[in-house]
Amino acid sequence: MTGRRAYLDFNASAPLAPQARAAMMAALDVDANASSVHGDGREARRMVEQARRDVALLVGAQPEHVVFTSGATEAASMLLSPQWMMGRAPLRMARLVVCAADHPCFLSGGRFDADMVSMVGVDADGVVDLAALEALLAGHDREQGLMLVAIHAANNETGVIQPVAEISRLAKAHGAVLVVDAVQAAGRIAIDITDGWGDFLILSAHKIGGPKGAGAVVGVSDLMMPAPLVRGGGQEKGHRAGTENIAAIAGFGAAAKLALAGLEEIEAVRAMRDAFEASLLELAPDAVIFGNKAERLANTLFFAIPGVKAETAQIAFDLAGVSLSAGSACSSGKVGPSHVLKAMNVAEGSVGDQGALRVSIGATTTKIELDAFTSALAGMMRRRAARINAA
Numbered sequence: 001m002t003g004r005r006a007y008l009d010f011n012a013s014a015p016l017a018p019q020a021r022a023a024m025m026a027a028l029d030v031d032a033n034a035s036s037v038h039g040d041g042r043e044a045r046r047m048v049e050q051a052r053r054d055v056a057l058l059v060g061a062q063p064e065h066v067v068f069t070s071g072a073t074e075a076a077s078m079l080l081s082p083q084w085m086m087g088r089a090p091l092r093m094a095r096l097v098v099c100a101a102d103h104p105c106f107l108s109g110g111r112f113d114a115d116m117v118s119m120v121g122v123d124a125d126g127v128v129d130l131a132a133l134e135a136l137l138a139g140h141d142r143e144q145g146l147m148l149v150a151i152h153a154a155n156n157e158t159g160v161i162q163p164v165a166e167i168s169r170l171a172k173a174h175g176a177v178l179v180v181d182a183v184q185a186a187g188r189i190a191i192d193i194t195d196g197w198g199d200f201l202i203l204s205a206h207k208i209g210g211p212k213g214a215g216a217v218v219g220v221s222d223l224m225m226p227a228p229l230v231r232g233g234g235q236e237k238g239h240r241a242g243t244e245n246i247a248a249i250a251g252f253g254a255a256a257k258l259a260l261a262g263l264e265e266i267e268a269v270r271a272m273r274d275a276f277e278a279s280l281l282e283l284a285p286d287a288v289i290f291g292n293k294a295e296r297l298a299n300t301l302f303f304a305i306p307g308v309k310a311e312t313a314q315i316a317f318d319l320a321g322v323s324l325s326a327g328s329a330c331s332s333g334k335v336g337p338s339h340v341l342k343a344m345n346v347a348e349g350s351v352g353d354q355g356a357l358r359v360s361i362g363a364t365t366t367k368i369e370l371d372a373f374t375s376a377l378a379g380m381m382r383r384r385a386a387r388i389n390a391a
């Protein structure tokens with residue numbers, strides 16, 4: 001809870017964990033550059049390498065296969081490149097496949113020209129169309145170069161979990177490279193990059209209790225790597241130049257450690273999310289919950305209420321001291337129609353057109369916050385009833 005407000009927007013940014021804050025404060029007290037060879041420099045390096053081990057552990061990777069970036073968007077831009085290296089030999093990715101419900105950091109296509117990008121859809125439950133993906137993979141001419149598949153593991157709006165193991169099996173069978181956006185999945189479902197999670201993951205610190213502006217590319221190996229996006233010095237073994245942001249990286253590492261331990265509390269988070277859902281359905285029995293027929297993250301509830309515009313409801317919640325999102329609203333504070341609902345073919349004229357609201361919580365969410373949500377929603381439902389009666 002932020003002050004006396006109810007903070008229900010963890011998928012946009014989870015609150016900074018006290019352990020991450022402490023690690024950042026300690027790192028801010030180190031004056032040196034992590035590349036300096038003196039004692040102070042070695043202390044800075046120690047902090048970066050500790051964080052690398054903790055981030056690697058969260059996803060079952062080797063620490064040497066973690067490349068720190070300024071966030072998941074940069075990690076995506078680094079990986080979504082037609083130019084790669086296999087050791088010293090150049091390697092070309094001829095086509096990129098993204099999913100219609102991906103985050104914009106994948107949908108934008110990274111460094112691929114638009115005509116090199118194909119898109120697979122999702123079904124009404126938000127799950128990727130595996131048959132369409134297989135057809136794209138099977139139809140690709142490998143003589144032209146490899147195919148790169150970029151798909152999210154868990155959706156930031158609906159929380160829907162994709163069949164990553166099956167996607168990984170298909171990609172492997174057709175010789176494609178798979179990049180998985182594990183930003184929302186990390187700390188919410190167990191991830192083992194060596195077991196059906198593709199070739200590369202992208203991660204973001206601020207979704208797991210770390211600071212904004214830190215993320216990582218994590219590989220199952222480093223035999224094959226994309227051409228660097230940020231060029232300059234030899235930091236991050238030449239994969240990402242620029243002096244390391246030691247405080248942000250240290251905060252990310254501490255958050256990763258906590259996120260791994262937090263997997264044990266996920267059933268308590270699910271029980272709390274289910275309490276929000278029960279409260280919603282009690283006050284608005286006609287509410288539509290998106291993605292609830294698929295496997296969903298335990299912390300996410302994405303819904304629409306007939307006769308209630310999401311933007312107006314968000315303002316009403318805000319005035320009542322409840323922070324939640326309308327749509328994903330993750331760029332520039334703008335609320336537009338959800339591309340995820342569109343991809344799920346939520347019919348024109350249905351509740352989805354009024355926009356949807358997202359409650360996303362974590363292990364620190366309290367009953368007081370649930371009560372704040374319930375009481376704000378009850379007011380909204382009374383106003384809706386009055387409007388209907390007056391009409």
Ligand code: PLP
Binds near residue numbers: 070152204
């Ligand atoms: N991928 C998903 C699924 C996200 O939810 C987000 C953030 O909203 C990102 C990628 C981008 O992460 P970052 O904010 O670190 O660039």
